[in-house]
Amino acid sequence: MANIREIRERIASIKQILKITNAMYLISSSKLKKARKSLDATMPYFEKLQTTIESILEHTPHTRQFYFDKRQNIPDGKRKKGYIVITADKGLCGSYNHNILKYTEQELSKTSDIDNCYLFVMGHVGRMYFQNRMKNAKKAYVDGEFLYTTQNPTLYRAREIAELVLEKFEKKELDEVYIIYTDMVNPNQYEPKTVQLLPFSRRHFGKTADGTMKKLPKASFVPSPEEVMAYLIPNYAKGFIYGAMVEAFCCEQQARMTAMDAATNSAKDMIKDLSLLYNRARQAAITQEITEVVSGANGLE
């Protein structure tokens, strides 16, 4: 029966793919270990950074600092919004990319004028997706020179990105800056999240747990609040971008590991089913042959 050969070839090709997915599983699990380690190392910094800035802002006198400027005179439809989107460099990581892209689409559709959205996409998959999309009618401008990988995040890369975005903000090429990344709720659950980076507002840091504003003495700023803020906010932006990069990278590896594990398992299941079919077909062939031989022998008598 030709069927037997077909099944055999099918099993062989599944085995090949199983090898690949298994190897990818191993690679991503070792990468995940590394990413998790750097995430654990950065987490205290990332969290402390937010709480400290929050408490600093609580006892900051009102400043006319540049980064706090909300530019309220610009109407809603004319505001140029920048989004830093962190995606993966490669596919094959389950719904990780899909989720972040869909989420970004949602965010973009919320804005009143999509033509005034500027995307700074990190990671190859997202860049390809949005550049393709740009060719269609609906467009959000993608910065083609914004080429950063999401692999192994470094503070250096975060600094470059922060500088670029801050510079655009200063030149009024952007009025609002958001960062969209995947947040790790717990090791098995991750979801996309948006955080506003600029302009810097006190509101988005929230209040204390019981909802009251803490009465704190005004802190003194050396040499002056403006100067400290001018220094502190780029620092905060950089730290935040770095933290987001580390977290997203960790999520990516986690997602890839889970996806590849599932792929390996279903490949194993398929092989199991197919070998059952194969054995049955083989057995049927043998039985048929025996019947043929026996009936042939019977015919000789």
Add this chain to the structure above:
Amino acid sequence: MAKSFHLEIIAADRIFYQGECEHLVITAIDGLIGIMYGHEPLVTSLPTGELKYMVDGKWHYAAISEGFIEVMPESSIILADSCELPEEIDIKRAEEARERAEEKLRQKQSIMEYYHTQAALNRAMNRLKLSQKHFK
């Protein structure tokens, strides 16, 4: 012994120090600042420089690069890009970084690049200085 306050030094890649401290001296943008228990609330930013803190009457030194400090009467928090003890500094790496930066400074660069290289040179020099001063 002087009264101690809680000090936290957190670098981007690890918690550098967390615990009691009696006296802290940092380099702020416009000079050295000494901090002891009961200091008035203060916020300032820290350029690349040196930092020392006293625990149990003994001074500890560290090389710090860009960050900021929030001082409260009973606690202080320093957040920095990196923070290293003199004995942790990789002299070879710092040396190489310095040479690289010096080489780059000889080339024509944009203003931004120039600042970057200068900052890199600064960090390397700071590391070298500190490790020579305190670790021999």
